[in-house]
Amino acid sequence: VPLQACGGGLVRAGGSLRLSCAASGRTSSSYVMGWFRQAPGKEREFVAAIRWTDWSTLYADSVKGRFTISRDNAKNTVSLQMNSLKPEDTAVYYCAGGGRYLSVLSTHDYEYDYWGQGTLVTVSS
Numbered sequence: 001v002p003l004q005a006c007g008g009g010l011v012r013a014g015g016s017l018r019l020s021c022a023a024s025g026r027t028s029s030s031y032v033m034g035w036f037r038q039a040p041g042k043e044r045e046f047v048a049a050i051r052w053t054d055w056s057t058l059y060a061d062s063v064k065g066r067f068t069i070s071r072d073n074a075k076n077t078v079s080l081q082m083n084s085l086k087p088e089d090t091a092v093y094y095c096a097g098g099g100r101y102l103s104v105l106s107t108h109d110y111e112y113d114y115w116g117q118g119t120l121v122t123v124s125s
Contacts, residue, residue: 005095008119011085015123019080021095021116032098033071033078036109037091037121046107047093048080058105063089085123092118 007019023030034049048069049058057069068081078095096112106112 002114003095003097003116005093005116005119008093008121010122010124013085013087013123013125015085016081016083017085017121019082019093019095019119019121021078021080023076023078023097023114029100030097030102030114031100032102032105032112033069034096034098034106034112035069035078035080035093036096037089037093038118039088039091042091044094044109046109049105049107050078051103051105053103056105058107060107082121085121087123087125090121090123092120094118 002025003021005021011017032051035047036044037047038044046060047063050069050071052071066084071078095116097114099113102111
């Protein structure tokens with residue numbers, strides 16, 4: 001399995017969680033890594049992305065200022081620090097890795113070739 005995500009759980013509104021995703025194999029060379037989420041009854045949506053060549057990042061407006069994406073190249077992991085969580089952040093979160101030709105910070109899930117199994121984040125009010 002190229003991507004393994006972990007760190008989800010149940011937290012109260014205003015709390016924090018940190019998601020981590022371990023990359024292996026071909027995903028270790030992805031230039032762009034991202035996080036997406038899918039709430040019950042909704043389509044999967046972009047959350048954040050990072051490009052390891054220049055450490056540039058991109059966030060969805062809904063999480064800007066609250067979430068931080070980072071990458072540890074030595075450990076081949078990408079993390080998502082989530083602060084000030086809201087009930088509307090409740091979703092299954094997926095990490096995604098771009099293929100070797102994805103070099104832009106894409107918000108489109110179809111441009112990512114590798115996906116983790118998802119981890120559930122539940123924020124109670």
